[in-house]
Each structure stands twice: as C-alpha cells, then as structure tokens.
Amino acid sequence: MKTAVQLPKNNSFQPQNNKNAKISVHNFNLFYGEKQALFDISLDINEKEITALIGPSGCGKSTFLRSINRMNDLIDNVKVSGEIFIDNENIYRSNDVIKLRTKVGMVFQKPNLFPMSIYDNVAYGPRMHGIKNKKVLNHIVEESLRGAAIWDEVKDRLKSSALGLSGGQQQRVCIARAIAMKPEVILMDEPTSALDPISTLKVEELLSQMKENYTIVIVTHNMQQAARVSDRTAFFLNGEVIEYDTTDTIFSVPKDKRTEEYITGRFG
Numbered sequence: 001m002k003t004a005v006q007l008p009k010n011n012s013f014q015p016q017n018n019k020n021a022k023i024s025v026h027n028f029n030l031f032y033g034e035k036q037a038l039f040d041i042s043l044d045i046n047e048k049e050i051t052a053l054i055g056p057s058g059c060g061k062s063t064f065l066r067s068i069n070r071m072n073d074l075i076d077n078v079k080v081s082g083e084i085f086i087d088n089e090n091i092y093r094s095n096d097v098i099k100l101r102t103k104v105g106m107v108f109q110k111p112n113l114f115p116m117s118i119y120d121n122v123a124y125g126p127r128m129h130g131i132k133n134k135k136v137l138n139h140i141v142e143e144s145l146r147g148a149a150i151w152d153e154v155k156d157r158l159k160s161s162a163l164g165l166s167g168g169q170q171q172r173v174c175i176a177r178a179i180a181m182k183p184e185v186i187l188m189d190e191p192t193s194a195l196d197p198i199s200t201l202k203v204e205e206l207l208s209q210m211k212e213n214y215t216i217v218i219v220t221h222n223m224q225q226a227a228r229v230s231d232r233t234a235f236f237l238n239g240e241v242i243e244y245d246t247t248d249t250i251f252s253v254p255k256d257k258r259t260e261e262y263i264t265g266r267f268g
C-alpha cells in the first residue's frame with residue numbers, strides 16, 4: 001500500500017498512566033505539504049466512551065479522526081510527527097495498517113454501501129479476511145445487523161440491494177458493516193449529517209447502546225448531538241485542541257472563552 005507518511009523520528013514518549021485510555025495522543029502534528037493542519041495535539045480517549053470532536057469548519061476534526069486509523073496515509077504529501085498509541089502500541093511505528101484498520105473501523109458522513117445486497121455488504125469485510133463458511137458468515141451478518149439496530153427492518157430482504165434502503169437505514173447498515181470486522185474503536189465522521197431527524201435519533205440511540213462494546217470517536221457539527229451522546233468533548237480551533245473535558249463541563253462551564261463562544265453559537 002502507498003504511504004506518503006514520514007514516520008516520526010522521536011520515540012521517547014510513553015503513554016500517560018491513564019488506565020482507561022484506549023487511545024493516547026502525544027504532541028501530534030500533521031502537515032499537508034507545507035501547510036500544518038494539526039498542532040501539537042495531546043489527549044487521551046477513554047475506552048468504551050463516546051468522545052465528540054467539535055469545532056468550526058476546517059479546524060482539523062476530520063484530519064485528526066483520520067489520523068487515528070492512518071487514513072491520511074492515502075493522501076499524498078502528508079507528514080506527521082508525535083505519537084498515537086492504541087492499547088499502548090504506537091500505531092505510526094507498526095507496518096500493519098490492515099490490522100490497525102480492522103481494529104479501528106470507520107463510518108463516513110454519507111452512507112457508502114456497495115451496489116450489492118444487504119447481506120453481501122455486511123459479509124464483504126469478513127469474506128476479504130478469508131471467511132468462507134456460510135454458517136459463520138450468516139452468524140456474523142445477523143449479529144452485526146442486530147448490533148446496528150437494523151436487523152428487524154431488513155431480515156426479510158437480506159438478498160435485496162442495499163441501495164434500495166432509506167438513507168437512515170443505509171447508514172445503520174454501514175455501521176453493521178463496520179461492526180462485522182469486530183473493531184474495538186469506531187470512528188464516525190458526521191454520521192448523521194445526511195439524515196432526517198428520525199433517522200438521526202435512531203443512530204444516536206444506537207451509539208448509546210454501542211458504547212458498551214466499543215470506543216467511539218465522533219465528529220459532529222451538531223452541538224445538541226455532542227451534548228446528547230458524548231461523554232467527553234474536544235473543541236478544535238485552527239488545528240489545535242483548545243479545550244478537552246467531560247461533555248458536561250464543556251457545555252456548562254467551559255474554561256476557555258473561545259469554547260464558550262463556539263458552543264453558544266457566537267462564531268463558527
């Protein structure tokens with residue numbers, strides 16, 4: 001696989017001693033060519049919590065999210081420094097990006113199902129990983145669709161095209177497709193921005209159930225959504241994390257004036 005990322009030279013950092021941290025980020029910087037997009041990000045993301053990334057357009061939320069499973073490696077001229085540890089393993093030191101992306105799944109803004117059946121969409125990843133046994137695949141497909149709270153709506157039409165589902169249903173099948181790979185972390189980039197309010201609510205309810213099993217990091221422009229679903233919130237501005245705290249604190253007593261201005265809608 002093509003990688004344009006220059007690996008950090010400095011390996012002296014060790015994860016902080018936070019036993020709840022699933023992901024530990026230390027002095028992480030990212031450049032697109034000459035342009036620096038992330039500045040010295042350091043934070044811990046706790047296991048089996050939902051962490052929301054908020055901030056105005058272009059402040060680096062998606063770039064940071066994509067750094068967690070090295071999706072930025074696919075972009076030319078990207079350079080990083082600093083470290084991101086997942087389960088105490090420095091992900092930019094490992095050569096096994098496939099393993100990383102199996103452990104850290106991703107759901108995108110718009111549902112991006114393949115033009116194939118619902119069943120084949122969910123079975124796609126496991127099949128690519130060599131699982132051929134029909135019984136095993138049936139089990140994975142059912143378990144994943146149940147995990148994404150969409151099984152009852154699609155169980156009688158598994159062989160129909162996934163593209164015939166509504167946008168909200170498609171997004172939950174995308175979540176099922178991510179779950180089918182048995183990830184430990186799920187990254188979501190504005191997963192409900194293309195959905196109507198009812199589908200949004202269903203996905204939000206689903207997220208609250210999912211955090212029993214997964215560590216979830218979600219980018220959202222919707223302040224109410226961040227306040228409703230997340231345990232912790234990081235406020236990004238111009239590539240920096242200005243404030244990172246429990247969601248209750250960020251939304252009730254933010255310490256930084258810029259956070260307060262953003263969450264009260266005074267800019268962004």
Ligand SMILES: Nc1ncnc2c1ncn2[C@@H]1O[C@H](COP(=O)(O)OP(=O)(O)OP(=O)(O)O)[C@@H](O)[C@H]1O
Binds near residue numbers: 057060063064
């Ligand atoms: N592939 C790329 N090549 C060059 N610059 C990029 C690339 N992707 C993002 N950027 C730049 O990096 C900065 C951060 O972008 P990013 O998409 O991470 O912000 P964001 O906070 O997620 O924005 P939005 O909320 O609008 O999605 C922006 O200035 C953007 O133009």
